[in-house]
Amino acid sequence: MTKKTRTLKFILCWHMHQPDYRNALTREFELPWTYLHALKDYTDMAAHLERYPNLPVVVNLVPSLMDQLVDYAEQFHEGTWRDPLLRWLVTPSLEELSLAERQSLIDACLRCHAPKMIDPFPGYARLRDCIQRFQKDGAEPALYVSGQFLADLLVWYHLAWMGESLRKTIPLLGRLMAQGSGYTLADRQALNTLIGETLSSILPRYRALQQSGQVELSTTPNTHPILPLLLDFATAREAVPHLALPRHSLYPGGENRAIDHIWKALEAYHRQFGQNPTGFWPGEGALSTATLEMFATQGLAWTASSENVLAKTLRLSWGQETLPKEQWLYQPYLFKTEGHELRVFFRDDQLSDRIGFEYAQWDGKSAAEDFIRQLEMILESAPEDQDPVVTVILDGENAWEYYPYNGYYFLDYLYQALDSHPLICPVTFATLCQQSDGMDLPVLEHVVAGSWVYGSLTTWIGNPDKNMAWDLLVEAKAACDRVLPSLSPDRQGPVIRQLAVCEGSDWFWWFGDYNSAESVQLFDRLYRLNLTTLYQLLSLDPPCILSLPFSRGSRSQEAGGAMRRNTHS
Incomplete structure (x- = not known):
């Protein structure tokens, strides 16, 4: 009898999220991160998938992100700008800006990861160095720089935030980068038109990827809340027993608010894609038993969280340290409540962090080869009667500004390797839910409340x-x-x-x-x-x-950021 060739089923989920940066009274955008990440990251991520149409991937789009992308598309359709950076980009005479506006423009146009987004571009670096010389001499740059200086700074900032897939295909970008300085109003208007076309195309591109059957689009409760905390602050003590909690013991009406976030997400998803999502990636992968019950009763087929959450849960059940993770991590779990079933997946934290943090320092091809090698090692060490299911989930925007060329070559090598590997079978959550229907899956009766950061909720409460x-x-x-x-x-x-x-x-x-x-x-x-x-x-x-401000942060230049490793502090 021929021995069955084992395969590894691999789920890759890119989580794409921005909080709502709009002022509800003025409709003005207070920060530009939504459209900047759309130009640099959401467009590149779509382009990678379009180049490998046979590679199944999951993309998670948060309603607060989708709604802002629609808002930006409307601004370009109407020709009215509710984001100061876009308004300045097409302002005919930047000389006429007030001192406060000039300072805001300068500050905004230096907010990026300089080693990968300023230093590689001599024209941009010269502008930054000039500003720093003023500051070193105790002078305010906004008092002295010309309107042309501000125009060049605006153009270079947007050029630095362009995705690599755009740089490779749009002649305008190559021309502007080669020009280096002296940008005219016509240059700025042309760049503005390209930005509008790009932003307006983001959601339709992902919609097309889903319609082709390649990509599963999932979503997250409305504005990305930590649902376990809305339901009960005390759940944070399940992972950290003596954690300090807020003075108020409970969030009033939290259950109704949690349900409203779920319903609003379902409505937003249906409005954009004409169907219901199969599953949810919860905000920050934060789950609790009550959260699982809500997801299950709302008819979702799957949700997901972190390896550390599962490890803490199993350790509590077994009353001992967990076994090697090959024996418990690489499979979906089943949660049942009131006649409903929900499959729960747990990401491999170390593999996810390799992409999020480690590989930015590697050569792209070597990094992709190492990642594939890690998957092959998991397959080799898995129990003989099991085809392991490996889940990798991380955000699809914040890592790439630390990579050369916005991670373009790493992702291209990785997708090529996944697309052609004989033993690694990329799948989506929805597909795996269908394939596992009727299978004897391990059952979760509860989870220890936690997230993908440290397997706890301490990133959002306790300080x-x-x-x-x-x-x-x-x-x-x-x-x-x-x-x-x-x-x-x-x-x-x-x-x-x-x-x-x-x-x-x-x-x-x-x-x-x-x-x-x-x-x-x-x-x-x-x-x-x-x-x-x-x-x-x-x-x-x-x-x-x-x-009055109540949080001031650290003076360290190395402190924090939009990503965190899944290790204990």
Whole structure:
């Protein structure tokens, strides 16, 4: 009898997310990260998939991201700019900007990872060096630089944020980069037109990839909240028993808010793609038993989290240290509740972190070969009666600015290797759910609440600044509960939308001393602005405390960022 050739089923899921950066009262964008990452990352990620049409991949698109992409597309359709950077890009005379605007423009156009996004471009580096010389001499650059200087800075900033797939195919970009300086209004307008075309194409490209059957698109509860914490702050102590919690013991009405985030996500997904998602990647991979129950009863087929969450859960069940992970990680689990079944996948944290952190320092081909070798080693060490299922999940935007050429060559080598490997079979969550239907899967009766960061919830609660942020939100939610019933339906909608924005995970991520002072101050200001706006929509005076910063971050230049390794601090 011929021995069956074992294969490894590989799920690669790219999570794409931005919090809502808009001011609800003015509709202005306070920060430009959504459209900049669209130009650099979301377009490149789509291009890689389009080059390998037989490679199945999962792409997770958060509703708050999709809604902002639609907003940007509308701005270009209407010719009205609600993002200052786009407005400045097509302002005829930059000499006429106020001193405050000139300073904001300069500050904004230097926010990027300089070693990969400024230093490789001599024209851009000269502008940066000039600004730094002014600053070193104690002078304010905004007082002295010309309108032409500002125009060149704006153009170079956008050129640096262009995806490699655009640079390789759009002649305009090659011309502007070769020109190096002296950009005219016509140059800026041409660049603006290209930006509009690119942003308007993002969602249709992913829609087409799903319609072709290559890509499974999934989503996340509305504004990316940490659902376990909305449901119960105390769940954070399941992984860290003595964790300090906010002064308020519970988020009022948290269960209804969690359900609303789920429903809004389903509505947003259906609006964009004309169907329902098969599964959810929860905000930050944060799960609890109550969260699993919600997902299951809403008819989802799958969800996913972190290896560390599963390890903590199994360790509690077994009363001992877990066995080697080849014996428990590389398979889906089954969660059952009230007649519903939900498959739960857990990512390989080390493999995910290799892409997120390690491989940026490697040659692209060597990194791809190493990743394939890691998968081959997992297949070799798996139990003989098992075809392992390996899940890798990480964000699809933040890692690439640390890679040469935006990760273009690493991803190309990786996709080519996955596409042709005889024993590695890329699949999607939805496909694997169908294939495992009726199979005898291990059953999860509960999970220890945690996320993909440390297998706990400490990135969003427990620190004094994070707890303060929760207390401020609890008090704002209590004000909503008092006032909302008295408002007309047309006023209730904006209040509920703004409350959802305040409940997003990103604000809590940045608070505390882990992250750099500059980043923390930006997000501290934006969080307080969001809460202030919520009170204004309720026709209430915002508490005075919202006028004062409460989180300042670290002075270290190496502190924090938008990504974290899955290791204990």
